[in-house]
Amino acid sequence: MTPVPDDVRARLHERTTQLWAADGVVDLGIGQPQDAILPVDVLSAAMAATAASGRPHPLQYGIEPGDGDLRVAVSDYLEPHYGFCPDPEAAFVTNGNSQAIDLVVGTLTEPGDVVLVEEATYFLALDIFANHHVRVVPVAVDEGGIVPDALEEALRAHRPKLVYVVPSFHNPTGATLDDRRRERVVALAAEHGALVVADEVYHLLSAPAPGQDPLPGNGSVMPRPMAAWAPSGAVLSLGTFSKILAPGLRLGWVHTSPDLARRLAMRGFVVSGGGLNPLVCAVVARSLADGSAAAYLGRLRGILGGRAAAMDAALREHLPADVMWATPGGGYFFWLRVPADVDLTVLRAAAQRAGVDFRPGTLFSVDGGQTDRLRLSFAYYDEETIVRAVAALGRAFATVRG
Structure with a gap:
């Protein structure tokens, strides 16, 4: 040989x-974290503890919506940041937000359907939309993010299936939608039969306010996450560990209505392969449960x-x-x-x-x-x-x- x-x-x-x-x-x-700030210590300890537990289930095909312990741990982790506890039974575990966008578009659109996006928008999402042969229509933004009046006009003119937004610390503009705009975006989309796909990748990365310790919950006062509207079925809130732990985990979540979560879980590749990333789910769930992921987020924000x-x-x-x-x-x-x-x-x-x-x-x-x-x-x-x-x-x- x-x-x-x-x-x-x-x-x-x-x-x-x-x-x-x-x-x-x-x-x-x-636009990615530096190697030197990645939480090698946190994840090494969580991996060692997961292996030492002797539990075999992380090595098996997982349940289609994703590891239940992780979904509960994510909801507990988000509660102090969100001001409410997202429903873990209406969550779907993903391989991160890029895969989530691809999965959502593949599940909820057909070629030729319209997707509204902010102008400017996350450029690699445009490639995902192109892969699915949907028609992308830009909507104007200003210093406060997507402009509701422009969104309303585009909704009337184009009857889109989806409205894709990055509502917090937008990529590339850095803008954050305030509560009033968030509420209006959701209401307008629902009125016109569209779903809001909220890429909430940066929501937990608010900078600490001057004189405050860089701990979770401190810093700038954030608007409600778009996940607050998920139970209505009008929003799919995409979250990821890529920016708050490490991109290589390839792990994230979608919070939405139970019906939409079930539709994502019934995709053919999910049913065939089982829940996504069960071993990494177990490792991350442990880091969430023991508080080490929260402590790292505080350091990272600083x-x-x-x-x-x-x-x-x-x-x-x-x-x-x-x-x-x-x-x-x-x-x-x-x-x-x-x-x-x-x-x-x-x-x-x-x-x-x-x-x-x-x-x-x-x-x-x-x-x-x-x-x-x-x-x-x-x-x-x-x-x-x-x-x-x-x-x-x-x-x-x-x-x-x-």
Whole structure:
């Protein structure tokens, strides 16, 4: 037998994560957590305890809606953040929000159906919608998120099946819908026979308020999660551990009505393969039950809050006065508006030569708009590196403006 060649082994050993920056470039476009802040200690202890328990059920095919212990643990975990306890019997366990979006669209739409999205929106969701051959229609946003009047107009004109929103610390804009807009979005969608798909990936990542300990429950006062409307059947609230524990867990949940949860659980691949990720479910459920996941979230919010503050201060110091942004209250992202005389393609090339990168606004647009916008992430680098990278971006601005 011929073994795998050494060069192939080396190549595959090195290529272990989805994204990485080019040598010599600080890529502020990367929207994932830094390796150094991942909770290796929390998950190692939970894995060891799960293995030591001797319980065989995590090694079996799981029940279709997902591990019951995890669904209960998630509801208990969310209760202090949400202000209510989501119904664990109306929850469905997913492999994370990307798979959840794919599953929801595959279950609830047919090719040619319309899905409304914010303009701008999470760009990789657009690929998922394209895979299902649905028609994506953009809806205007402002500094407060999706504009209800524009949503109402789009609902009347297009009769969509779904309205996809990122309601808290939006990707890419950083905006958060207030309670009044959330209520109106849900009411408008229900009035026109559409379901709201709420990607609540960043809801728990509010930055601690000045002078407060970075513990769960402290920090900025959050609006009600969209999960508050899940029992009505008008909303599917998608949650994930990718940002609050680790992306590699590939684990999340959907809170919705019991009927919609049953429809998701009856998909062919779920029935054939059983509940998703039962071994990881058991590990994460243990970390939730023993409090270690909650303690980690407190530390994480403090880290991200510090990085957001460092980026905000560096932007004020190093970027031209006519570059505009709203400081986000949490999440991962800053959304910058650049002056009309700055070509983003030219700016990005200059930034890369200066050792920094970003994501251009056009990437997040349904129809090629957002040409005066760019997204920066503060999740992947420490504060010192962020400050250095923003200073390089400032030099790139100076280069393109002569």
